[in-house]
Amino acid sequence: MPLNATAPERGFNDAEFSARTAKAQAAMEVLGLAGMLLMTEQDVRYFTGFHTLFWQSPTRPWFVFVPASGKPVAVIPEIGAELMRRGWIDDIRTWSAPTPQDDGISLLLDLLGPLAKESAKIGVMKGHETKLQMPLGDWERLMAGLPGLEITDVTGLVQGLRMVKSPAEIGKLGHICAIGSAAFGKVPEVIHEGMPLEEVFRQFRLTAIGYGADDAPYVVGAADQGGYADVISPPSRRPLQRGDVLMLDAGCTWDGYFCDFDRNWAIGHASDDARRAYDVLWRATQAGIEAAKPGNTCLDLFIAMSTVIAEMDSSGGDIGRLGHGLGMQLTEQPSHAAFDETELKENMVLTIEPSLSYGDGLMMVHEENIVVGGDGASLLTSRAATDLPVVT
Known part of the structure; x- marks a missing residue:
């Protein structure tokens, strides 16, 4: 493939x-x-x-x-x-x-x-x-x-x-982000209700490698009714069920460079809370992308995303940051966090990764990969759907 x-x-x-x-x-x-x-x-x-x-x-x-x-x-x-x-x-x-x-x-x-x-x-x-x-x-x-x-x-x-990538580095990062985007695009075709979560992970890895990734060393995620409670778990044998929200977060590599982004899907049916959480995070991601301009700081990105997140989650959560640098490592400096005032420069490659808490101990995360240009940011990943996708 x-x-x-x-x-x-x-x-x-x-x-x-x-x-x-x-x-x-x-x-x-x-x-x-x-x-x-x-x-x-x-x-x-x-x-x-x-x-x-x-x-x-x-x-x-x-x-x-x-x-x-x-x-x-x-x-x-x-x-x-x-x-x-x-x-x-x-x-x-x-x-x-x-x-x-x-x-x-x-x-x-x-x-x-x-x-x-x-x-x-x-x-x-x-x-x-x-x-x-x-x-x-x-x-x-x-x-x-x-x-x-x-x-x-x-x-x-x-x-x-x-932190500041060369054109050749950006080319490699763009390539692995395209591979990751293609692999995520195939997920709705290969998953189904009743499929064990560990098989979902396995199929994603096979798809990413089939599209040309050298490896998919970081694939984590979760699935549960109406949402999930953590974002770093290995898979279990639990089968996907109607009403689940499934999240996969993938770090695939090509020639030593990583992509790092996630996608969410509802299985059969999406609750109103899950749909709203997804909408808020999609718009928070957009706010982060639009704030990613040379001269702004990581704190500026954090504030831009947090302002939208507060529509549904005023606590601010305790994840610690809402994105980071990307390159030869899955996560690199800087951090989009309240403590980081690193100035953004042209050709930085970053993740935009807002998250929020909702319901009874549930959470949701949304993530894209971007490169900072002279006039603003460009996506390296294919942008996620504006509404929470439902896999039937």
């Missing part, structure tokens, strides 16, 4: 990575940094193109150092050397891993030792939505071996770069 649209080229050319590195180095110069040490999958891939499912193994650490000038340096297990050599960087230093007593630490000491002697400052990711992708004991050993080296936080720098 391939899509008619031609898929973008996989991977990126060297100019893409050179441009990313140059932007990072310009920002590092302002901060007086001699480099950045990165170690998580998406950050390593962003600067090198190193793309593999081998990250699912927690056994080996991986490091990339982005210097103040020149190409990044990879310090990686030997098992990844051949794949890394296919990319654009030249300096690849390896060790036989796993070696718990010295998993790349000696190589990092050799690389960073000269900077420590100069009392230089380097950046690592310390902030929200980051993690130390190496044993804490190894980090302590590394720091003990680099007296004089100053460590500063570059979370804002790296996340700021990754």
Whole structure:
């Protein structure tokens, strides 16, 4: 079931990575940094193109150092050397891993030792939505071996770069959103009353992959009478019943980039409350899309959506945010939330995801994916129906 649209080229050319590195180095110069040490999958891939499912193994650490000038340096297990050599960087230093007593630490000491002697400052990711992708004991050993080296936080720098997508990235995101939209469009044809929820999930995954998705690693949802009570559950064997509201939330991937959006359907019959909740959320989504302009903030989007949601749910709920960034990860910075005043910029790719509570412990969520343009937002997903679809 391939899509008619031609898929973008996989991977990126060297100019893409050179441009990313140059932007990072310009920002590092302002901060007086001699480099950045990165170690998580998406950050390593962003600067090198190193793309593999081998990250699912927690056994080996991986490091990339982005210097103040020149190409990044990879310090990686030997098992990844051949794949890394296919990319654009030249300096690849390896060790036989796993070696718990010295998993790349000696190589990092050799690389960073000269900077420590100069009392230089380097950046690592310390902030929200980051993690130390190496044993804490190894980090302590590394720091003990680099007296004089100053460590500063570059979370804002790296996340700021990754928030604004290149045309090539937007092409990949648009492609996987089109695949996801096509897969959602087939759902009413394959589901029916009496179908176990886990089979609904399975059929959606098969459909998405049949349309060209590389994977559908995130498929969650729920179905219950008049609505549902949570939005992150794995499927059960419960059969779909007349009067259910079914929600599927899907994160499918293509060439390492995600879509992330959901759809709602009523089975056989939709209650008045469910119809009203859907209508409010559709209009809240539209308000968020219309507010997504350069110069506005994530807080502005949050307020725009919350104002409409308050027509039915004045509590504001406790989901915490009404959308987020999208890219190599299912969820990225920023957040459309009361605490986030990140300014929107052209070529940010975002989810618009209002939710509300109604009835006796029920909720509903609506989500679309957009790209911010110079004059406003454009949909990457095919917009959901204006009224709650009823599957008969």
